[in-house]
Amino acid sequence: MTGTSTTKLLSILCAAFSCILSLSYGRVNPNFQVKAVNLGGWLVTEGWIKPSLFDDIPNKDFLDGTELQFKSVTIGKYLCAETGGGTIIVVNRTAASGWETFRLWRINETAFHFRVFNKQFMGLDTAGNGIDIVAVSNTPGGSETFQIVKNPNDSKRVRIKAPNGFFLQAKTEELVTADYAGDGGWGDDDPTVFVMTVNVALEGEFQVTNGYGPDKAPQVMKEHWSTFIVEDDFKFISENGLNAVRIPVGWWIACDPTPPSPFVGGSLYALDNAFTWARKYKVNVIIDLHAAPGSQNGWEHSASRDGSQEWGKTDQNIQKTVAVIEFLTARYANNPSLYAVELINEPLSPGATLEMVTKYYRAGYEAVRKHSLTAYVVMSNRLGPADSRELFPLTSGLSRAVIDVHYYNLFEDMFDHMTVQQNIDFVNTNRSAQLGRVTTSNGPLTFVGEWVVEWKVEGATKKDYQRFAKAQLKVFGRATFGWAYWTLKNVKNHWSLEWMINNGYIKL
Numbered sequence: 001m002t003g004t005s006t007t008k009l010l011s012i013l014c015a016a017f018s019c020i021l022s023l024s025y026g027r028v029n030p031n032f033q034v035k036a037v038n039l040g041g042w043l044v045t046e047g048w049i050k051p052s053l054f055d056d057i058p059n060k061d062f063l064d065g066t067e068l069q070f071k072s073v074t075i076g077k078y079l080c081a082e083t084g085g086g087t088i089i090v091v092n093r094t095a096a097s098g099w100e101t102f103r104l105w106r107i108n109e110t111a112f113h114f115r116v117f118n119k120q121f122m123g124l125d126t127a128g129n130g131i132d133i134v135a136v137s138n139t140p141g142g143s144e145t146f147q148i149v150k151n152p153n154d155s156k157r158v159r160i161k162a163p164n165g166f167f168l169q170a171k172t173e174e175l176v177t178a179d180y181a182g183d184g185g186w187g188d189d190d191p192t193v194f195v196m197t198v199n200v201a202l203e204g205e206f207q208v209t210n211g212y213g214p215d216k217a218p219q220v221m222k223e224h225w226s227t228f229i230v231e232d233d234f235k236f237i238s239e240n241g242l243n244a245v246r247i248p249v250g251w252w253i254a255c256d257p258t259p260p261s262p263f264v265g266g267s268l269y270a271l272d273n274a275f276t277w278a279r280k281y282k283v284n285v286i287i288d289l290h291a292a293p294g295s296q297n298g299w300e301h302s303a304s305r306d307g308s309q310e311w312g313k314t315d316q317n318i319q320k321t322v323a324v325i326e327f328l329t330a331r332y333a334n335n336p337s338l339y340a341v342e343l344i345n346e347p348l349s350p351g352a353t354l355e356m357v358t359k360y361y362r363a364g365y366e367a368v369r370k371h372s373l374t375a376y377v378v379m380s381n382r383l384g385p386a387d388s389r390e391l392f393p394l395t396s397g398l399s400r401a402v403i404d405v406h407y408y409n410l411f412e413d414m415f416d417h418m419t420v421q422q423n424i425d426f427v428n429t430n431r432s433a434q435l436g437r438v439t440t441s442n443g444p445l446t447f448v449g450e451w452v453v454e455w456k457v458e459g460a461t462k463k464d465y466q467r468f469a470k471a472q473l474k475v476f477g478r479a480t481f482g483w484a485y486w487t488l489k490n491v492k493n494h495w496s497l498e499w500m501i502n503n504g505y506i507k508l
Contacts, residue, residue: 034339034482035508036244036286037237037497038450039274041487042229043267044248044290046301047203049490053224054203057211059109061155062148064210065202065306066104068114069096070160070194072170073187079176079194081135085118089133092173101199103306105140106210110147113140115306122146124162124178133168133176148196151186158196167192202307204300205250205291210262218264225270231277233488233498238281240501241508244339245283246449246484247274248290250303251320254327263303275335284339286378286484287328288449292321297348297383309348312356321360326367333371340376341368342404342449349384357382358394365398373399376481378447380404381438388438395444402481403438406450407431407472415456420464423455427471435478445481452486453505454494462505465494469506 041049054060070079078093078100085099093100098117105113105121114122116135123144125132137144142163149167151157160168162178169180169191180192187193209217237245249271250263257265271287278285291303294310294317302311312318325343332338343364347357361379368377379391381403388405395401409415409423418426439446453469460468476483490496493503500506 032243033477033480034244034284034286034447034484035242036246036284036482036484037242038246038248038288038484038487039229039233040248040301041489042247043225043253043270044250044301044303045203045205045208045224047208048492049487049495050224050228051203051491053208053220054211056216056220057208060211061198061201062104062106062109062112063201063203063207064104064106065200065207065300065304067199067201067307068102068104069100069197069199070102070158071096071197072191073157073193073195074189074191075170075173077173079170081116081118081120081122083118085116085120085135087134087136088174089122089135089176090174091170091176096197096199105306107145108213111145112148113144114146115140119308124164130164131166131177131179133162133178151193154186156196157186158194159192160194170194200307202300202304205303206262206305207300209264210305214261214264217262218266221264222266225266228489229270229274231273231280234274234277234281234283236498237488238283243282243284244286244482244484245274245278245488246286246288246342247271248288248301248345249328250291251289251293251324252303254324275332275337278337279335283337285332285335285337286340286342286376287332287338288342288345288378289321289324289328290345292324292344293317296344296352297346298351299346299348302345309351311347312352312360318356318360318363322363322367325364326370329368329371329375333375338372338375340378340402341372342378342380343368345380345404345449346406347380347382349382349386352382354382354386354390358391361391361394365401369399376400376402376445378402378404378449378481379444380406380449388434389443392443398444401444402447403444404447404449405435405438407434407448407476408450408452409455410452418456420457420460420468423457424468424471427468427475431472432475432478435475439478439480446479447481448476448479448483450484450486451476452495453500454492465505469500473506473508 078096080093080100102114120135121140121144125134147161149159252259252263256268292311295302295304296311298309485497493499
């Protein structure tokens, strides 16, 4: 080979290496720190981020997981699953709590199953006289299918129509039957009339897709995925002091293009686009499994159908989740923008036990390492009662392991009446100590994977918000892996980093 040829070859190799280095800077530079934003509400729906996504759902007051309570107008007491389920339905409680709450499973816009506290379904007593109302079935069918008929002049007054065509009536405090045709009146003397209270309404991926149904949901979701986050957003991110995105995804993405109902295909194509844009603008990507099979926390942002937390209770469920991680890592392992894989978001204690989480994290780590030796593996600390260092024994000896913690001055009563200065002091003192406890010289890297410049302070000024932002950036900047703001876009301004940057509340 001539000297000229050798020089050209070296030049080409150096240029190629330089390109790879610039695209995957964090993977090879130990001093690199993630400054990221979450792309929340995009590939995993959260209705509060973009409420308009739910606007056109027919009968949208009755989505999956909506918690309803019914008070008889004649008896003046609440419908109740006796002992929480497994026996008869009564109407003898003066106040409503768990046993008096029914969670909807939506079949279509007019037909529903009613799930009770112990997870049985309300239905006709088919083993008895066929008209008594019980909650004994663990699997809903025709006998557990009801309709809710509203008073056209008062939507709080309803009747419940049973599958036999008759309305439920409160005969006595101990006897509820489906054998009343009804005369169409809505007065207080009608035993079929109940005053309905909506206690909780979920607005997640399950609710939006099942709400629109199989004919309309694919169109709605593909429109959302193609417009909510676009290439210009990655350009904006790269030009405003950020170097990474944390992208929440749901487990059904691994089943694309034909995921199980009611989920619809297309989110994988959107994620492919994100990686293309990330590569173009030199943005690192953290894939975050935000919604695991069965829901790891029972919240809408983990795609729970009715608020139940079912993830991790069987080996099969854990294996299914590991398969999702392996699918995603294998797909993007050779893309220089893949920076990290987060195995699961916010598993909730005590439902998600340390034993099951540790078992899953160990298997998930190995699934990532089968396809990538350089991608960081992020493990979310459990929410709820848990030791912030409980994952240290697992991460000891693991390469590129990261602990994810989420800090919000919200969601707890202690923040309800804090002043501006008290919130800032809490960040400088308490959050600093909390982060310091998990940030050690010989432990895993630390990641503040979610935080926001929002609080419960009324009437705060722009300067107040700027001070709060500055305090959090300073403290969370000590996280050895980095941080990620929640989120890029949101109808609530302070939750939108795009709005906060454009309006001078945050400067990175």
